Amino acid sequence: MTESRLQRWSRRKTEAGRKAEPAPPSAAGSGPSPEAEELARNEALPEHEVLEKYGLPDPDTIGLGTDIAGFMGNEIPDYLRRKALRALWKSNPVLAVLDGLNDYDEDFTDAGAAVKGAKTLYKVGQGLIDKTKKIDEQLENRIEAHAEDPEPIESEGITEESEPGIAVELLPDPGSLERVVGEAEPEPEPEPRYRPRMRFE
Template identity: 35%
Template sequence: MSDLFKRWQKRREEVAVEDKQQQTAAELEQIEQQLAQQKAEELEAVEEQGELEPLPDPDEIEEGGSFADFLKEGVDPLQRQKALKALWSQPQYNVTDGLSEYSLDYAAQPLLDSDVAAELTQKVFRFANEAKEALEKLDEKQRELEQSEPQLLTDSDHDENTEAGESSTPERPTDPTI
């Protein structure tokens, strides 16, 4: 029984595909008829207006002349392209604005002298070098402080200092730059 359902389902899908194909073929035929009718109407309109005047050579049109005839319907695309090329090559449209940084050749840079390169490197890494020097100075001062720590007080010195109002721990400088 299931074999019968599979065949029935398969045939049903085939019929649906055939219907879609027939429908698209009918739509394409209708579109082709409309296009043919439009072309016939355009030809009739052209015939009613009279024959088209021959177009001049685009290269012979003077500066500021009209290229409007080349942009009308029914003009050969190659002829239109040639006319547009001639139009944009005329002097009034062929002006650069002087802002063409993109036209510079950055690949052909001159080599720097070693002195100039060293100076440039020094300028670029100035802040990094200053920070490194400041850290080195701080490390030196810290080493000096560690080496010059006061000797431990003896008990007798401790008693004398506490009676005089001094604290038992030696004071260290609090200035962070030291």
């Protein structure tokens, strides 16, 4: 009897699951690595013995151009590695200069250095707000208000009784406003794009 597609798929899936089962961890692999054991021994030794053991220079005498690759090994204690790196950074002034080009150079956790109320034209959901639109709207509102009430508005401080014949207009003549709006610079027309013409002969 032949096997159907479903039975064959089920059998293969079961076999693949048996092969993929991880082997139980062996007892020999659970111990610390040789590098970790060596590091533990080196941390117990005094500094000069560790330096002699690996043939490393004294971190206090490291100067410009000294090779410190030996201090980067996993079996070297961290305090020696840090001491060598500090000496290297002191020996080369270029490494100690912050150029300000890195985003992570500044301490953003310092609340005292934080800007108190940064202002931006960006509004969430609206993008950048154009301030000229507000000015245009205010100008249009003034024109409409003046068109509805063309009589000059007198100042509260000056009345006809105190100074006859003097009236102060708060809004300019509507014709002059329209001229100002009309005289605004028109947007320059975009220059025609260069379109290369190709000839095939």
